[in-house]
Amino acid sequence: MLDSYRRVLSRPGALRFSSAALVARLPISMVGLGIVLLVEERTGSYGIAGTVSAVFVLAEAAFAVLHGRWVDHFGQFRVLPIAISIFGAGLALMMLAVEQDWPRALTYVFAAVSGAALPQVGASVRTRWSHLLDEPGEKQTAFALEAVLDEVVFVVGPVVVTLLATSWHPVAGLTFALVTGVLGTFAFAVQRGTEPPAGIGTTTDGVRPTMPWRIVLPLALVCLTLGALFGAAEVTTVAFAEEQGKRWLAGWLLAAWSFGSLVAGLVTGAVAWRSGPDVRLRWGSAAMALAMAPLMFIHSIPLMALVLLVGGMAIAPTMIGAMTMVEQGVPSGRLTEGMAILHTGIVAGVAPGAAVAGYVVDHSGASAAYAVALVGGVLGALAAQTARPKRVASRAGSPSLRA
16 A cells, blocks of 8 residues: 555655645644633633634635745745745744733734744645656656655644643744754755646736636635534534543644545555546545544444544545545646635634634534534535536546545
8 A cells, every 4th residue: 555655755854844834834733722822821711712713814815825825926935935935033032922922913013924824834745746757647646645744743742832832831832843943944945856836827918827716716625614513513513522531632633633634645646546536535435424424423432432533534535536536627827826716715614613612612512513513514514516527638648536
């Protein structure tokens, strides 16, 4: 099974840029939680901590598409180092504002600056794979690899930031996220040999290629609804563990969910699929919704871990299908932007999903709140029925509907 991954990673420079991108992506799973841990420790208010974290997340979502557009136009080497430097400065100033008890407005401003500047490394590394590889099956393997690494980020990041913030110093977790983000992004950006050409696909008169919104918007809607599922399930799972008197096990329950996705991602990249990515998207989103249905009836932590593990296996294949459809249907000159739109959909869905689930937890308990995740999954499965691939030859000249 690992031979598929060995082939793509043996390409010149592939292992180096994928490894650097893994390190660069660690902040996406660490900063939001790190902000909550720091601000709550210094202010004693989860409300303030939550709003500062929300400002960071919403600013990231608001600027993600612009980042993708700038990367496509100016190139990864020019944009990513500038963006990550602003991110690092903003995050450092936010930590200083909290530690020195500066006016609270400055904390929100610096959180917004750091969120708005967070570069789209995940979209950039997938665009780089698309540029490096020609065979559709190899591209799917590369996207599966990055989906697996995304899960590694979300398994490792929260554990590290919590451990550092609670056992060492409240700013330690965020400092680790800052350092890894800056070092990883610079290490990724300086690898010019595998970087896609800037402005590829732009006509001689400077006109950008048209974005195929009939492909991208339905996929963005799928990501929005599944983002709501992710946000609701995370909050509810923490509440479930607390109701069971074992709040410390919440991280392990969520890790089981991510581990299921990781395993499925590895399998997805190793299999030569006969069906197109749109088929896998529809079936995967339906399976994600189905996996949420039994959670509201479970009252045992071991059983919850098992069901989350199995349910997580639908995540990576679904997201790989969506990314593959974007890669096959969006012009090269706007590919990073197209992938950033999907990322924006996920991030934009997480906040309302978490907020609604939190409200239901407060009024009806964790079991009832899993219904919010179920609704998000059902809406995602319905939205996936509208997503259709572009039925033309891929940029490499191979049929775009086979992986």
